[in-house]
Amino acid sequence: MIKSCVIGLSKIGQIHCSNLKKIKNTSLNYVYDKDFTLRNKTAKKFKCKTSNSFEEILRNKEVKLFIIASPTTTHEYYLDKLIKYKKMIYCEKPISLNASKLDVLVRRIKSNRIKICIGLNRRFSDAYIKMKKLINSKNVKIIQIISRSSNANVKQSVRNGGLFMDKGFHFFDLACWFANSFPNKIITIANPLSTKEFLKNNDYSDAVVNMKFKNKVIVEYIFSRNSRLGHEESVKLFGNGFKIDSDKFFKKSIIYKNFDIKHKESYFRCLKKFVYLNKNLLLNEGIQTQKICDEVLKSARLN
Numbered sequence: 001m002i003k004s005c006v007i008g009l010s011k012i013g014q015i016h017c018s019n020l021k022k023i024k025n026t027s028l029n030y031v032y033d034k035d036f037t038l039r040n041k042t043a044k045k046f047k048c049k050t051s052n053s054f055e056e057i058l059r060n061k062e063v064k065l066f067i068i069a070s071p072t073t074t075h076e077y078y079l080d081k082l083i084k085y086k087k088m089i090y091c092e093k094p095i096s097l098n099a100s101k102l103d104v105l106v107r108r109i110k111s112n113r114i115k116i117c118i119g120l121n122r123r124f125s126d127a128y129i130k131m132k133k134l135i136n137s138k139n140v141k142i143i144q145i146i147s148r149s150s151n152a153n154v155k156q157s158v159r160n161g162g163l164f165m166d167k168g169f170h171f172f173d174l175a176c177w178f179a180n181s182f183p184n185k186i187i188t189i190a191n192p193l194s195t196k197e198f199l200k201n202n203d204y205s206d207a208v209v210n211m212k213f214k215n216k217v218i219v220e221y222i223f224s225r226n227s228r229l230g231h232e233e234s235v236k237l238f239g240n241g242f243k244i245d246s247d248k249f250f251k252k253s254i255i256y257k258n259f260d261i262k263h264k265e266s267y268f269r270c271l272k273k274f275v276y277l278n279k280n281l282l283l284n285e286g287i288q289t290q291k292i293c294d295e296v297l298k299s300a301r302l303n
């Protein structure tokens, strides 16, 4: 049994808590959040322990697996500690806010033989798995991705690295996965589309991103922190004589629901695969996507 702890107990942390309880060879032993009330309430809910001191949990040699689900601004701090104590790590995307520090971080992960997974769970979503299978023998030429959210909060976006790190991350990764390639040209328009509230906080609320991939696939993204319909997420794949639309693979009743409902099964599958695998999962993809985010941001500032 792999004894575990979840750090950061908002919606995403709570999903991981319940999944750790469902996987046969993991147990949820600790939860930790900087918010005293939330960590105590969550410990009660999941019948596990908590502590006022994260160091105390860290020093417990029996607790092997840690899930980092706290804001992205805190990832580097926790990664540093967990590597020092040679723990097994599932880190929510993105790895950190600072792509320039990634190389050093990855060297430490490798030299300390840390087993790590980056939570690119969209690859485990039913709809996207079906779409990936359908294009197995097909040539995708254009990919269109739309992600609009309702009730977005500027502070939360900033804590998680801004529009591209927070929202774009999964979709940049999905595009690489569907296209089987990486972008070599990126054009981003964000400033003229964004609201003052986000611009004042050095972030963007809206953006249109165009990418040309090394294998000539063209990808168009529309991101927005506003949506009257609810949460909108759609991926369309086009090629000669075919169009595959992700909307067809979701039940109508959940089309405008948030990620925790629309991709519910993907969190469980990604974590389970990592737990049973004896090597890293999606680390290189996480690094690659982080570099793409950096380039998109540079291009947004330029245009």
Ligand SMILES: NC(=O)c1ccc[n+]([C@@H]2O[C@H](COP(=O)([O-])OP(=O)(O)OC[C@H]3O[C@@H](n4cnc5c(N)ncnc54)[C@H](O)[C@@H]3O)[C@@H](O)[C@H]2O)c1
Pocket (backbone or CB within 6 Å): 007, 008, 009, 010, 011, 012, 013, 032, 033, 034, 035, 038, 068, 069, 070, 071, 072, 074, 092, 093, 094, 119, 121, 156, 159, 160, 166, 259
């Ligand atoms: N894979 C996905 O689909 C998905 C979805 C949502 C969020 N995320 C990622 O999960 C992470 C958390 O995002 P969020 O929107 O829930 O963040 P958030 O800002 O809502 O905070 C999450 C929780 O962390 C706690 N927290 C804050 N600082 C902390 C600290 N120093 N130590 C411990 N706990 C602390 C907060 O009290 C809160 O309960 C981010 O990295 C985000 O990118 C991934």
